[in-house]
Amino acid sequence: MSIIQSFPLVIILVLLITAFMMPLIKNTKIIKGISLVSMTSVMILALINLDFVHKNGEYLYRIGHFNAPYGIEFRIGIIEAMMGLLFTFVALMIIWYSIYSIEKEIKQSKIGLYYLLVNILIGSLLGVVYSNDLFNCFVFIEVGTLASCGTIIVKDKKENIKATLKYLIMSCLGSGLVLMGIAYLYSMTGHLNINYIHAELVKCYLIYPNAVLISIVLFIIGLGVKSAMFPLHNWLPDAHSSAPSSSSAILSSLVLKAFVLLLIKILYGVFGMDILNHFSVLNIVLILGSLGMIMGSVFAIFQKNIKRVIAYSTVAQMGYIFLGIGLGTNLGVSIAIFHIIGHAVTKSALFLLAGAMIEQTGHKSLAQLKGIGREMPLTLGLFSIGALSMIGIPVLPGFISKWHLSLASIAAGDTILIVVILLSSLLNAVYYSPIVINGFFGEENLQGKVYKSKSKPLKELMPVIFLVISMIYVGIASRGIINLISLGLM
């Protein structure tokens, strides 16, 4: 066993240990430094790990040398390794951005607490992704929920408290359902390890059809609440729009994704295609995904606060991912995972830029942000590139997801979905274009705005520039990434 195989565990441990060191240190500069250094080092570890898995194939890592099914094991395949790299990279960029902006949003005394929560959050999300044991996943889910609530509430305003409470209660509802689902699975198979459960389930699912069906539904709804599947998304706009910008970025781009990845792992790893086809529950996911795509965009059109617009846009984008999962083919799931990657980098960039605009002008509403293109040209320019990806301009990852989803729909036989996908991308244009157009053009918009008056210095925008560059890279390298994902799903 090479030392590289233990990197995932090392990553999580490093994040958790550095997190707990932070409240002991009083100097905020050192805290920020520790946070940056820890995230950079785990990103490098994730990169080495991905390279290793790519050459040597997936492996199972026993924690503490206890064999499964008695001990907990991590399963590191290509997809898990890619997700590890994605999460750490995006988190690094967000933390880098937050170093400059966090003072303006939360009190000085809470900064150490904030970075502690971020590290714990990323650590727990990675735990959800890597773990091969269902109950271990559940524990990490709970840790993640509490940490993410913490990152919202660390900014002490009234709207935050209400949003956090809603998020907390909905999340607990979700976790309760997931735990019930785990309980059903345990009662049927006696195992908690994903591979073992799968082996047992295929033997016995015909004996307890109702129980299996109930457990699938419990998992879908439980994890659906946590990853904003359509009718269960109510907590998202409040939570993501009232949180500090870097928290919104982490929440929208990473937290939701870890839970939807767990859903993919459970649906396809624990249950597998045969059982899912037998019960045809994937159709529910498909329908809810399509509804989410349309309704999310429709709601976004009516919003006046820029962060709420982006939050509803997240609901719509998660709809794409659910559509991919609901198609039930290998291609569908590959595209869902590709969309996870693309959306993570895009949405984090958009939220950070929106945060920059709000911070510099003090306004949140769209009407007051007109003409901002002259005051902050680089910021709005980067925002437009992100918006173009959402609208579906070729070469950028948004277009590639849409194209492949349409092809996958045709292959799966549901041609009508193409209309839904294209309609949704058109709706995206409806609410993103006004932001960009009113920012850059329009005489009455630009009156009285001084060029570059509120622009952020370049060094503070560097992380966002990196995110945008990586977004364009994801678009260009899409063939390689999708091939890699398909390889991992075999």
Added chain:
Amino acid sequence: MATIKFNEVKRNIFVSIGVILNLIFLITIFYMFGEISIHLIKLNEFLDIYLKIDKLSIMFSLLVAILWIFTTFYAMEYMKHEGKEKRFFTFFLATLGVTIGIAFAGNLITLYAFYEFLTLTTFPLVIHTDSKEALKSGKKYLIYSFIGATFVLLGMILLFSITKDITFNAHGILPALTKENRSLYLLSYVSMFLGFGVKAAIVPFHSWLPAAMVAPTPVSALLHAVAVVKSGIFAIIRMSYFIFGAKIIKELHVNIFLSILIVISILLGSFLALHQENLKKRLAYSTISQLGYVLLGVVLLNEDAFVGSLLHLINHALIKIVLFFCVGAIMYTTGKTDISQIRGIGKQMPITMGCFGIAAISLIGIPPTNGFVSKWYLAQGGLTSGEMIFPAILLFSALLTALYLLPVITEAFFKKGEHTIVKEAPMKMLIPIVMITIIVVLLGLFPNILITFIQQIASEVI
């Protein structure tokens, strides 16, 4: 160009060198290499940015490049009155690049990508004046363009599920029509036709074009008489002949339905042009009608009609640019925009109005101008197709064209106007106008070089 600070003279030199170099570069490539192709980026089996130069591309790109040079000089003078030249010329050059990209596109996905980019680069040009009205028109333009692009994407995806390879090839690349895929082919073709047709201003998707007249005249002239709308038609030609192929379209019988739509465009465009007081809007509706001519030639599916349509593509571009430039010159020197305001201006701006007259005659279709040649071929094509109604429509529409263009000339030359002294248009604007008018006349007298070249293209395709 956006980032460097320029003063006026340096900027003008920079832009002119840019467009002239472009033309020289193009001609060199054509002479040295003939037909070549390169894969620019191959992202995966479909997302392949592939540039290929064939005769059709050569024709279109040369047209665009030459006219762009003329417009550059015209714009350098005209934009002095409008301001914000730096932003204007930046997107001006970018649009040139994108249009040539469309000309050189070797497969459908490259065409689609550049098509979307075209919308993005022309949008700042359309809303150049930044007024409320400009923003509203710009929004309309954007909405229509994106809806069109969505239709194109729908058609492309349906097509891709059948073939997997969307490289252009004369005679089409699709397997033969069968009972199962008939509805798929039909849906895909109609969807892409309507989608590209938005940019080509087919009724009912035409109303963005008159609204876009709020842009400065060089923009209206170049983009909406030449680059944007002709790109739409170019895309339809590429899609119809080089992907589907004439045979399959004939079997689909869809050209009957589409020709009805096109005939409506021709007639409606001419009718509405009659009612416009604003000169630019009148020319805009005229464009809608003339584009219908070109598209008619495309869907008639015989060789004469195709030759006529490509000829008219070139000729209309030349004519319309002259017409727009003249109107722009009037606006520049006098500030007047409506037909009722230009009484007697012929005496004071004789060269400008003279060229307008020649171009108008050409558009109506009177020999010895180039408009006559292209209409002749279109009429031939109509006769060959067997339906008498098409030449009849062409004749009727020519009559309407006369009805809406001649009043401009009569008002200008034969009525007494106010006695404010107006100078002739400045040199930089006048020279392009005169030069293109000369080309119009020359192409009418000696059209054969162009015709032989186009016949080569047509024979490959039909």
Added chain:
Amino acid sequence: MEGLMNNYYETGSIILFGIGFAILLLHNNLIKKIIGMNIMDTAVFLFFIAKGYVSGKDAPIIIGAHKGVQGYINPVPSALMLTGIVVAVSTTAFALALTVRIYEGYGSIELDEIIKMRSD
């Protein structure tokens, strides 16, 4: 039907789950919502632990001689549920702290009044 009656622990836990869910959704008072959440979680714990019960066997604590694996009930669910209880307690504590802050901010813990007051 007799399946439900025989497994009365599981039936009871599902009924309890439903009650907790209903309380969570239907009551306005925030404290009552948190109590509902707790009842839901407790129901799941009951379900899980009941799954570990083997009738006639002892609790898994060795008193005197070790009876071998057959002599005791399944200890794994109980152990797992300890973790679950810890999680539920921490979540409840967090939720209660938030409720205190809401009370300080809005002056009420009835949800409909808070929604009406949301004037920011």
